[in-house]
Amino acid sequence: MVWDKHEQMATGALADLQLERLRFTLHRVARQVPFYRNTFKQAGVDLESFAGLNDIRRLPFTTKQDLRNNYPYGMFAVPLRDVVRIHSSSGTTGMATVVGYTQNDIVTWSNLIARILTMAGVGPNDVVQIAFGYGLFTGGFGLHYGAERLGASVIPISSGNTRRQIQIMQDFKTTALVCTPSYALKIADVMMDLGINPNGLSLRYGLFGAEPWSEKMRREISERLGIIATDNYGLSEVMGPGVAGECQECNGLHVNEDHFLIEILDPQSLEPVEPGEIGELVITTLTKEAFPVIRYRTRDLTRLLPEPCPCGRTFRRIERITGRTDDMLIIKGVNVFPTQIESILFDIEGTQPHYNLVIERENNEDKLTVMIEVVESIFFDEMKKQRTMVDLIKKRLASELGVGVRVKLVEERSLERFNGKGARVIDKRQL
Numbered sequence: 001m002v003w004d005k006h007e008q009m010a011t012g013a014l015a016d017l018q019l020e021r022l023r024f025t026l027h028r029v030a031r032q033v034p035f036y037r038n039t040f041k042q043a044g045v046d047l048e049s050f051a052g053l054n055d056i057r058r059l060p061f062t063t064k065q066d067l068r069n070n071y072p073y074g075m076f077a078v079p080l081r082d083v084v085r086i087h088s089s090s091g092t093t094g095m096a097t098v099v100g101y102t103q104n105d106i107v108t109w110s111n112l113i114a115r116i117l118t119m120a121g122v123g124p125n126d127v128v129q130i131a132f133g134y135g136l137f138t139g140g141f142g143l144h145y146g147a148e149r150l151g152a153s154v155i156p157i158s159s160g161n162t163r164r165q166i167q168i169m170q171d172f173k174t175t176a177l178v179c180t181p182s183y184a185l186k187i188a189d190v191m192m193d194l195g196i197n198p199n200g201l202s203l204r205y206g207l208f209g210a211e212p213w214s215e216k217m218r219r220e221i222s223e224r225l226g227i228i229a230t231d232n233y234g235l236s237e238v239m240g241p242g243v244a245g246e247c248q249e250c251n252g253l254h255v256n257e258d259h260f261l262i263e264i265l266d267p268q269s270l271e272p273v274e275p276g277e278i279g280e281l282v283i284t285t286l287t288k289e290a291f292p293v294i295r296y297r298t299r300d301l302t303r304l305l306p307e308p309c310p311c312g313r314t315f316r317r318i319e320r321i322t323g324r325t326d327d328m329l330i331i332k333g334v335n336v337f338p339t340q341i342e343s344i345l346f347d348i349e350g351t352q353p354h355y356n357l358v359i360e361r362e363n364n365e366d367k368l369t370v371m372i373e374v375v376e377s378i379f380f381d382e383m384k385k386q387r388t389m390v391d392l393i394k395k396r397l398a399s400e401l402g403v404g405v406r407v408k409l410v411e412e413r414s415l416e417r418f419n420g421k422g423a424r425v426i427d428k429r430q431l
């Protein structure tokens with residue numbers, strides 16, 4: 001079953017469509033977005049001579065920093081009155097990236113999510129429990145609109161409160177669960193604690209994304225919850241979820257290529273890697289109205305899986321995301337940059353410019369511990385003063401990052417010193 005006929009387009013026809021849409025997008029952004037007009041001009045790009053898809057390599061890249069420099073609305077290609085929805089990726093003010101959608105963008109997005117759900121086996125008769133956060137994060141609303149578009153019955157429960165999730169799953173006869181893969185395992189743990197046998201539930205499908213996971217985790221989720229577990233990928237800057245998703249072959253993610261032009265490049269040379277080699281995924285949107293991006297460097301690492309897929313879809317597949325080229329961490333599905341933490345920590349009186357971030361997965365839940373050196377007068381002071389400081393740091397970090405952390409004050413000069421760039425992040429998670 002496919003959601004729409006584009007998914008089975010012949011390669012030549014797809015390339016023609018991509019080129020037509022690309023040309024249209026490039027002319028639009030050059031007209032509407034000063035950033036693109038300037039970068040195209042600087043790079044000497046002549047859009048009139050744009051003959052084929054390969055010409056994309058003449059265009060400059062767009063980075064997260066470019067989006068930040070244009071905070072909040074500088075990259076929008078339509079007036080704000082035409083924008084019907086705004087989302088934002090995590091980050092402190094000025095660090096966050098703000099993205100917008102026109103009414104048409106929401107229709108496109110919903111259709112692409114309906115494709116992803118259909119690929120994963122979900123249909124109009126399913127009961128879909130969406131346990132992603134609803135809010136500025138694109139996960140909740142993105143999947144929600146798509147599941148409604150599909151005609152499924154949607155339970156917008158949002159994230160958290162695992163016992164309630166399970167209760168609803170039992171009472172409402174949920175057939176498809178949508179959340180992060182680590183949260184699926186947490187749900188399985190709590191079910192076990194409660195003595196609930198997942199085989200007694202109606203659950204059949206699980207669509208998981210927003211953070212990296214592994215085949216081992218897929219096996220564990222599938223076995224413990226008795227479901228088909230598929231991966232789906234996206235990022236706020238490009239649209240949110242809906243960029244790519246797995247079909248029931250569970251062997252790589254079909255990219256919605258009629259809406260996104262992808263390149264896989266060597267992150268150093270920024271030249272294309274050999275087909276099938278790992279590189280950085282770079283995406284150009286082909287149909288977005290409010291927030292088109294040209295050659296956006298996702299920093300996500302993956303490779304193309306060149307063989308045709310037995311499911312009959314012609315859109316190429318990428319392998320699950322295997323890593324990143326920058327230091328972004330994903331903690332409980334929330335994107336966190338060490339520099340964000342650093343700027344908050346160093347802003348607090350009594351801290352020293354030395355810290356470590358330790359990330360562990362305890363009972364299938366990410367735990368981030370921030371270890372920070374503090375001046376002697378605080379470290380050796382009464383417990384109360386220390387506790388006040390810990391609480392203050394915790395609160396500031398939680399409100400800025402959108403995720404709770406543990407804080408441990410340590411004595412001056414107790415953390416390892418580095419020459420040059422310090423290895424301050426100790427990620428102990430084993431996926």
Ligand code: DLL
Nearest residue numbers: 089139209210211212232233234235236240241321
């Ligand atoms: O995480 C969008 C999303 C929501 C995708 C729900 C799938 C499901 P951001 O918060 O902007 O958007 O984070 C995007 O998360 O660049 C990847 O590094 C990572 N990521 C997203 N999906 C996957 C995945 C959403 N399936 C960043 N596997 C991306 C690995 C993923 N990493």
